[in-house]
Amino acid sequence: MSSSHLQVHKAALSNDWDSVSQIFEKDPELMTKPINYIGETPLMIAVGTNASHDFVRQLVSRVVDIGGAIDQLFVADSNGDNPLHRAAKIGNTIDAKVLVEQNPDMTQVTDRNGHTPLTLAAWHRNKDTLRYLLKVATESIPGAGEAGSSVYTGAAGGDLITLTIQAGFLDMALEIIGRHPDIIVEENWASKTALEILGSKPEFYRSGSSLGLWNHVIYSLIPLNKRSLEDAQVNIFTEVYNKFTMGFWKVCRYLAPPIKNIYDAKVIHFQSMLLTKRICATILEKADHDTVWKILGSATSAAVEYGVPEVLNKCILTYPDIIWYTDKPGRHLPLEAITQRQEQVYNVLWQSAAHKIFQATMIDEEQNENALHKAAKLAPPHRLNVVTGAALQMQRELQWFKEVENYIEPSFKEARNKSGKTPKETFIEEHKDLLDDAEQWMKDVATSCTVVAALIITMAFAGAFTLPGGNEDDGKPLFLNKGAFMLFIVSDAVALFSSTASVLMFLGILTARFAADDFLYNLPKRMTIGLVSMFVSLAATMIAFSATLSLVLIDKVTWIVAPLVVITCIPVGLFGWLQFPLLIELVNSTYGPSIFRQQKDRWVF
Template sequence: MNASTGNQHHQINIVNASHSQPSQLPPSNLPRRDLLDGGEDFNAICVPLYKAITTNNFEAAKLILDKRPELVQFSITESGETIIHAAVLGKSCLFVKYLMSLMTKEGLKLLNGNGETTLCLVARTGNVEIAKTLVEKNEGLIDIPNSQGKMPLQVAALYGRHNMVEYLYKSSQQMIGQSWTHQNRSLVFENCVEANLFDVALRIVSDLPELAINGSVLRLLAQKTHAFLPIERNPFQEANHIGKNLNSFDLYYILWIHDIRRGPPKLKSFFGFLVYSVILLHKDKEREALLLLRIILKEIMKLPKAEIDDLIRGPPEDDTKQKYPSRLLFLAVEMGNTAFIVEFIRQYPHLALELNDDNHSIFHVAVMHRHVGIYNLLLEKDHIRDLIITLEDKNGNNILHLVGECAKGNRLPNISGLGMLKDLELRWFKRVESILPGYLYKQKNAIGLTPYELFVKNHKDIFFEEEKLMNGTASQLMVVAALVATISFATIFTFPGGYSQEDTGIPIFLPKTISKIFIIFDGLSFLLSATSILMVIAFIMLDHRGHNVMISSSLQIRSSIVLVYYSIASIIITYLISLFILYQSHSQWVPILITIFAFMSYMVFAIAIFVVDQLPFKSLSF
């Protein structure tokens, strides 16, 4: 084949495929491989045709197919792809429609080398327009699985293609065809939940309620903590939104939501509007996930107790461990899925007393993983609280001993900031300690340690590293505060405009009101920086070892940082005022422009601090 490429057209002289030897026909669902067997045909037809399709040069491909329309039945790659297999992976629905005019319904059923039909490929890409074109030609494609037994609908759900899943679900007539089995329907339902397509999952479980009884789906929901988090709202607004029929159990859940979702102050701007829009989209997901869980629990309640116990127990992870009857619930606790726990305990209150193999309740596990929302539920349950807090595990640890252990999982290592980890751990220890009777404070475990001693032992090294970091920060902070204090001290004796040469020796512009403001802000800057220095000295004088591990020393450092922050702000204001004093009679645009620049610099600083740095701390606020 001779091919020449012009400016706009790819002209190809087509050599007819060799028919000197009759080829054996492949199975009806596989394309013919005649073009792949002969070297000339492959180089003359397959290579330029595949290149034209993948480079969107459809004019060159159409030129070939107009002369040889039967090529749509042949494989053009070693992986068994036909022209339509290659075309549907592109974005040109127009070219796919052209190929439909050349193909029969049976031709669309051809599989590639991976055992996939064209609709399975399109389901993966999520191009609904091309999928509609294929289904209009042959509706039977919807019910043809790939080599792994997955229907196109399941493939779309696996890849999270929301629009494609909606279209294929509707086109499959809610999966009621003869090709659909209960197992296939269940897998589609599971894949939708796994891909967070909760609106489709709700529709499926509404059409086919029997699919709700699925332990795998419950396990997936137990692990999807963020799918149940609603948008941020003031706790009292949240309570008012729900209505008057609000008990304290609901209120604790609302307070947890407010605590876990609390973040940086909202920006009252277009950016804030964009953030709010994203949050609203997330709230829809939260409502759908919670509604789906409630529907599933409602269906489960219709089962015999033995079957309910099997679902709550969940599949075992191995044959030797985790024999306790509520693995599903403990999985949700480890993930911090408070909404999931709340719904389960509402339906089955006795589950709050279930223990795992280590003799831990869900509240013990919540304490170990530092999940404040689940722990707060214990404060509501007065009738079981006394039973829970007196429990001991196999190692003789009570619930306060478990606080002494370092946080399980990745709950705390991601926290950054001066002393924040220590503050959180100390506050968590004191919070749990506050609900225990006095004799449990001194109760020793199997290795002879009280909760306090265990806490010190396990956290001493972590806290030492934080103190080391704060010591370095304190040294740097001392230098900055001293520098600001020196500048502000010198400024008061270099008054703008100079001093009177008469006997009084007072500043020339002192009688003006703006001069008095200058003195006030300069003095404020000096006093703030001086106070910051004193706070750093107080930090240095503290004993950061031994028994003082239970004292949070980060307050002095963070207070010093705040004081230096306002001290620098005051000295900047002092500088701006001095400019206004000097240029009060002419060129007033100079101090105005510099004031704008100063405001912009502080805006950049504020965004960097409050939008970025506070997020890890506030998400774990105890």
């Protein structure tokens, strides 16, 4: 690199036009000449900083003034990027405007990998730059012919709409489809359409979002101006609050970021459903049977694999025959839902009139496996880990097996697959390691909790014979007539009885046979009772201790009661914070509503 090249390079990085203006006057070709190792021009370097805006404006203006070829401004580097590609990648909208003003047709030019500036802006999630490029992108290049000349057709169109959706710019995707509805049938570089991408994005839909109790309440209360959202204009998010509560929710939005996150999620959920509906409706209007079958079929297959019941349901309602779609031999939708352990899409398929036909009689011809064989296989790791601990994972696997067993044709229960195994034999073999892990998990938890519960029994038992304040000559407790003493006695008795019950439950776990079927109900039930009893005993022990301190110190320290209440809450609260999530999950999976929530009064067709 020569000294002049080095000086220009540094000036482009630091937005220092004045220091190199004289150099460019002496050597105008240097303005459009590669000056570094990877073949970047001064313009490319300055655009890449997203800060040297004055340098870019001055350089472009100087090239134009001296009558230089506009094409020289868009010289590509050794990686195949021109300055507009670079601006799209880094989100440099200011310099992109300067470049597009010189040649709007450059929005059509692809890089070495076939990406236009629009697809690059979507790929790198630069929303403002993408919005601008969509405004100025030419429909076709003059003189380029009729075919393949638009950024909205062919692979370029497929890349544009799918990358826009993947980036989460659903408002812009609605705008693109509204202006260019034919883009929905275009495939991207991976042969995927917009609807198939939606089917692989559970986080865009309500079913894929995990909200706690309070977040769910806030979610239901936040209003959306749906009419404004459905307009799908560029500023689609500006009028989303209900006009009667806009002020209140604006304050909440700025004061409480979690509320803003919930609001943003709700908007995404609404936009994704609207986008799904519009794509399905447009496909029916514009495509023939083969195209509809291919697009909706690939979308339903993706929805089953990734667990997006909204997309699956809409596709089936749009084109009921799509329920018979298979992308590979034996990969029928219900069988795939069982294999992928997607209970939400399974519940949608259950609502179809073909459910029992599918589940009772359908076989994977390639592996000679029926639905119960599929349920007997170990769940994919990402679906196995949706619950905590190996024991609950084993319970979930048993729930799936029992659910499918209820609807399978009786003769299929003893049918043998390609490996010569029945569903039950397959289940035992596939879950051997998980069963060992579940047994060890149960034993570890039970052992630890037994030690804690036994210590509480010791303290509670000793406390009953070592009363606070001692006894009178006739053996009566000294503080018998005080209310705090009765609180001590009751809480100590509760601690003793509940901790004893806890120990018995945990001993019942440690001495269990740990057969696979025991993890469905018996072992989780014992674990639930043991944890609840231990929590009660711990809380009662803290209350008894606080009552004792109150009895002893109340005459000397009159204000002791309030601090004791606060201190007592600390260990109880810590136990609840650490163990309650597991306890709630245990109760919900064992006694709560089934994960298979079929709506028998609502049939898809």
